[in-house]
Amino acid sequence: xxxxxxxxxxxxxxxxxxxxxxxxxxxxxxxxxxxxxxxxxxxxxxxxxxxxxxxxxxxxxxxxxxxxxxxxxxxxxxxxxxxxxxxxxxxxxxxxxxxxxxxxxxxxxxxxxxxxxxxxxxxxxxxxxxxxxxxxxxxxxxxxxxxxxxxxxxxxxxxxxxxxxxxxxxxxxxxxxxxxxxxxxxxxxxxxxxxxxxxxxxxxxxxxxxxxxxxxxxxxxxxxxxxxxxxxxxxxxxxxxxxxxxxxxxxxxxxxxxx
Amino acid sequence: xxxxxxxxxxxxxxxxxxxxxxxxxxxxxxxxxxxxxxxxxxxxxxxxxxxxxxxxxxxxxxxxxxxxxxxxxxxxxxxxxxxxxxxxxxxxxxxxxxxxxxxxxxxxxxxxxxxxxxxxxxxxxxxxxxxxxxxxxxxxxxxxxxxxxxxxxxxxxxxxxxxxxxxxxxxxxx
Numbered sequence: 001x002x003x004x005x006x007x008x009x010x011x012x013x014x015x016x017x018x019x020x021x022x023x024x025x026x027x028x029x030x031x032x033x034x035x036x037x038x039x040x041x042x043x044x045x046x047x048x049x050x051x052x053x054x055x056x057x058x059x060x061x062x063x064x065x066x067x068x069x070x071x072x073x074x075x076x077x078x079x080x081x082x083x084x085x086x087x088x089x090x091x092x093x094x095x096x097x098x099x100x101x102x103x104x105x106x107x108x109x110x111x112x113x114x115x116x117x118x119x120x121x122x123x124x125x126x127x128x129x130x131x132x133x134x135x136x137x138x139x140x141x142x143x144x145x146x147x148x149x150x151x152x153x154x155x156x157x158x159x160x161x162x163x164x165x166x167x168x169x170x171x172x173x174x175x176x177x178x179x180x181x182x183x184x185x186x187x188x189x190x191x192x193x194x195x196x197x198x199x200x201x202x203x204x205x206x207x208x209x210x211x212x213x214x215x216x217x218x219x220x221x222x223x224x225x226x227x228x229x230x231x232x233x234x235x236x237x238x239x240x241x242x243x244x245x246x247x248x249x250x251x252x253x254x255x256x257x258x259x
Numbered sequence: 260x261x262x263x264x265x266x267x268x269x270x271x272x273x274x275x276x277x278x279x280x281x282x283x284x285x286x287x288x289x290x291x292x293x294x295x296x297x298x299x300x301x302x303x304x305x306x307x308x309x310x311x312x313x314x315x316x317x318x319x320x321x322x323x324x325x326x327x328x329x330x331x332x333x334x335x336x337x338x339x340x341x342x343x344x345x346x347x348x349x350x351x352x353x354x355x356x357x358x359x360x361x362x363x364x365x366x367x368x369x370x371x372x373x374x375x376x377x378x379x380x381x382x383x384x385x386x387x388x389x390x391x392x393x394x395x396x397x398x399x400x401x402x403x404x405x406x407x408x409x410x411x412x413x414x415x416x417x418x419x420x421x422x423x424x425x426x427x428x429x430x431x432x433x
Contacts, residue, residue, distance in 0.1 A: 147354070149353055149354055151351055151353050152351065153351075154349065173345070173348055173349075174312075174348045174349075174350070174383065198343075198345060205353075207354075207355075211355045224343045224345075225340055225343045227344060227345055230340050230341060230343055230344055231337045231338075231340050231341045233298060233301045233302055233305065234298075235337070235341075236281075236282060236337060236338060236341045237281050237282065237284075237294055237297065237298050237301075238281070238282070238283075238284030238286075238294050239282055239284075239334065239337070240282050240283065240284075240323075240334055241283060241284040242283075242323075243279060243282050243283040243321075243323055244279060244283050245323070248288070249276045249279045249280040249283065249285065249288075249293075249391050249392070250276065250391065250392045250393055250394070252279060253275065253276055253279065253320070253392055254394070256320060256372075257320075257370050257371075257372040257373060258370050258372075259370045259373075259394065
């Protein structure tokens with residue numbers, strides 16, 4: 001069952017209205033971002049309803065997904081809580097959240113220590129994470145570009161946005177991080193043809209100070225072969241017994257690597 | 260329904276030597292059937308029982324040497340297409356990996372390409388680096404085990420052996 005509890009910690013009568021409003025606004029955008037990653041629906045946070053509101057030494061908002069037959073709400077709850085915990089504890093970008101989502105995390109945790117907000121707690125059915133000012137310091141390290149390099153990313157292209165500068169999101173094969181890739185409007189048909197498929201995007205890769213890829217510019221898109229059309233393990237294993245020209249594998253490697 | 264056996268590895272990193280021995284059909288190297296072991300590990304990855312990692316450098320290293328018979332275009336293309344398989348996760352050779360490789364070369368006295376594989380395995384947070392390469396096997400790194408590949412699950416190999424045995428038995432009966 002999906003359940004997301006968001007708690008603003010602060011003494012009664014001290015949390016200001018702007019702090020409360022800002023926290024809730026960022027919070028709902030974060031939920032919407034995670035929801036989109038799993039549902040692929042732009043309805044986002046409107047799929048979530050308030051199940052409980054309380055003020056008992058802290059301000060608590062409990063949300064539940066209205067319809068959750070596919071278990072999306074459970075995944076959203078889990079990844080929202082574990083993702084925010086990862087930012088707080090490890091200072092690394094969690095899987096599935098987009099750059100826009102990370103900016104909302106930045107806006108959310110920036111409130112801690114101001115407007116009467118002493119801290120935040122996020123909670124799902126099974127886990128709980130406390131957010132402190134450390135999360136704010138950490139997220140500031142994850143958003144800016146530290147350096148760029150010509151390179152590529154591989155993963156599944158799962159979202160196209162034409163709002164502002166056209167971009168699509170690739171969920172990285174290895175890390176499941178959401179990487180934003182800008183494209184030219186004239187390439188829209190090519191991008192649409194790749195929606196839902198595994199792709200390689202070669203271009204100018206932006207890295208954050210933690211050494212994580214955050215976006216790709218001037219990306220050249222290539223669709224990777226669907227698994228069912230690729231050569232199988234049986235077809236490739238043992239397919240060329242003359243590959244090393246009779247050398248042992250170790251000798252062959254020493255010849256190409258040196259040593 | 261029978262439960263799938265647990266894999267020996269969780270996140271193995273495969274050095275190029277594993278792919279080379281596999282494509283090269285090495286079925287008896289000092290009594291070890293390397294092809295069967297690599298088949299087993301790759302099939303376990305394909306079935307989702309473990310995740311295998313390797314460097315993008317592997318794609319370049321699994322090739323035919325210039326002074327030997329060349330890999331045909333068809334074989335080369337098939338190999339490149341195989342490396343698009345979604346059950347093999349590639350670690351790109353980018354700045355951070357290259358810088359770490361540089362440091363590992365200094366630390367362990369290894370060569371740059373060995374350093375790239377070792378740093379790639381560490382970047383991917385693999386639990387073991389698998390290689391059929393004695394020199395690589397001598398590296399003692401505190402963060403990762405380096406060892407020769409072994410059967411990861413065994414189910415597939417055992418199934419094949421049992422099928423082969425059954426076939427032999429059938430022949431005897433005839």
